[in-house]
Amino acid sequence: MTRLALTGANGFLGWHVRVLARAIGWPEPVVVSRSDLVDPAVVAARIDGVDRVVHLAGVNRGEPAEVAGGNVQLAAALARGLRRCATPPQTVVFANSVQAGNGTPYGDSKATAAATLAAARPDLVDERLPNLYGEHGRPFYNGVTATFCRLLADGREPELHEDRELTLVHATDAAARLIGAPVGGTWDAAMPGLRISVRELARRLAGYAATYRRGEIPALTDRHAVRLFNTYRSFTFPDQHPILLPQHADVRGELVETTKSHGGAGQVFCSTTRPGVSRGEHFHLAKIERFVVLRGRAEISLRRVGRDEVIRFRVGGDESVAVDMPTMWVHKILNVGSDDLLTLFWANEIFDPDRPDTVAERVESAVPAAAGAAA
Template identity: 75%
Template sequence: MLRLAITGAGGFLGWHVRTLLRALGRPEPIVVSRADLTDPAAVAARLDGVDRVLHLAGVNRGDPAEVAAGNVQLAAQLAQGLRRCATPPRSVAFANSVQAGNGTPYGDAKATAAGILASTGVALDDLLLPNLYGEHGRPFYNSVVATFCRLLATGDTPEVHGDRELTLAHATDAAARLVGVPAGGSWDPAMPPLRIGVGELARRLTGFAETYRRAEIPPLRDRHDVRLFNTYRSHAFPAHAPLPLPRRADARGELVETVRAHDGGGQTFCSGTHPGVTRGEHFHLAKIERFVVLRGSAEIALRRVGDGDVVRFAVAGDEPVAVDMPTMWAHRITNTGPGELVTLFWTNELFDPGRPDTYPEPVELPALVPGQAVVG
């Protein structure tokens, strides 16, 4: 199994890389921090004998001169460490940009950085990445998708100043390409692009948000719709959870609308759970999953992969609500009542034993303190 090292582990793409490695059951990568990069000897010590280095550290926004200098400096620092390795890595995968060499300070700096890394003699996988989007991107920094999602999640309206076409790829697809794993599960290292205008992107995300505020699942016609919706949900959680469900009552009793999925089916199933028993302790990379307790009481607990904080919801069948599992969050449900817990589960796709998109991960990590990172 390849031994990996990574720079930029704490960034947006770095988190998606580490989460994918978690899903694959791979060892945690060796992390080269920005503090390490200032010391060539420390870099060499960390990289000596590894198989592949993922160079993800970079500067995307800010003063143009600082952005340019920062990207060149980071590559130069890594290169100095590589030259000092007694046993150099077999390859370096560089998270470059399709803007490399386009005449802008950022693009020219990325091209210069690639040249610096190539000069070390270590095989360079120079990956020209398009705009990336995905769960937990940093608004007003990583991508316009993250910015629009955050605005919608906080009740604001995205504004489009000058429409143009974007070419987008999901961060997990880019992670698969960087790590060097074949297509499988919910990732594709070919990075199938989404080509969409900024105005259409704003309209699509706005439609998703408006539908989801009613606890309904919007039309999700392809893999990019699913991933855009999951990206929006990552910005809406946990502030907008649980979701209240429409209830209807007449002389016969009550009816609760648990799932309204537009243009989609998915799979629905129910479970009975004995007192004190827990189900779950796993996460999904792309699957949308909804829990609705119909009888009994339970605690639903969730933790974002790579974090230590646990989010908890007390739910009961007397007041049914929907709790949707964010992608890349470990989750579980525990029967906290004296009797049987009856829970309805819904997912947006039929279960495929060959590609279950379900990866074991405990919610509770006793050795951690709140806010402490657990990956890398």
């Protein structure tokens, strides 16, 4: 297993790197904080003997001098620590940008940062990343996708100041490239890009938002559609849950429309759960799951990977609601009633035992669950 050390571990890309490392089963990465970077001796101690250092810390937005100075200073601080390291890391990777050297304060500072690190480590792996998107990006900072998603989730419309072509890569794929993740998962270290204009991106996300407000699932016909929709969903959770489902009643009884999917693969399954028993205790990197309780009483608990706060929903068969599991959130459903719990589940893909996209971890603890804990 690869031992990682990360700068910028608490940022957008840093979180995706840590989630992916956990999904692969690697040890929790060593975090090199900005306060650590002040002291080369502390940096050297943190990274001593690790397999791979990934430098993610940087400044994306702000005053030009702040952006330029911040990126260079952070790289210089890591370089000083690398020079003092008794057992140097086998690999040093810099999360650079395709904008490096483009004449802007940001682009030129990224190029200077790369040169600074290469002076300390001539074998530096300089990865030039395109525009990234993904769950829980920071609006107005981490890119236009996060900004559009935030606006749409709040019921506002994105404003287009200019239209240009973008190449978008999901943050998990970028994380896989940076850490040298093994092949075989839902990630792709080749970083397949989506070529799209800003206008078309806004249109597509607005379509997802309009469909999802009705409790429906938009057409998810390729991996970028799934990941863009998951990115949008991350901005709706938990405030817009549970989801009210359309219900129709007449003298014969009631009919509830549990899932309307506009395209793509999918699978529906049901389970019964004994009183006091739970199912789940896992998270997914890309798979979408919807829970609808048909009979009984349940508590659905969720925790974002790497965080401590647990969010709980009490739902029952007498309610026509769904709770969609956000990607990269550990979740479980517990029977809190006195009778068997009957639950309907919908997933956006047919289960593949060779690529289950199901990572065992307990909701109540950051410690991974024992083998077999996943339902």
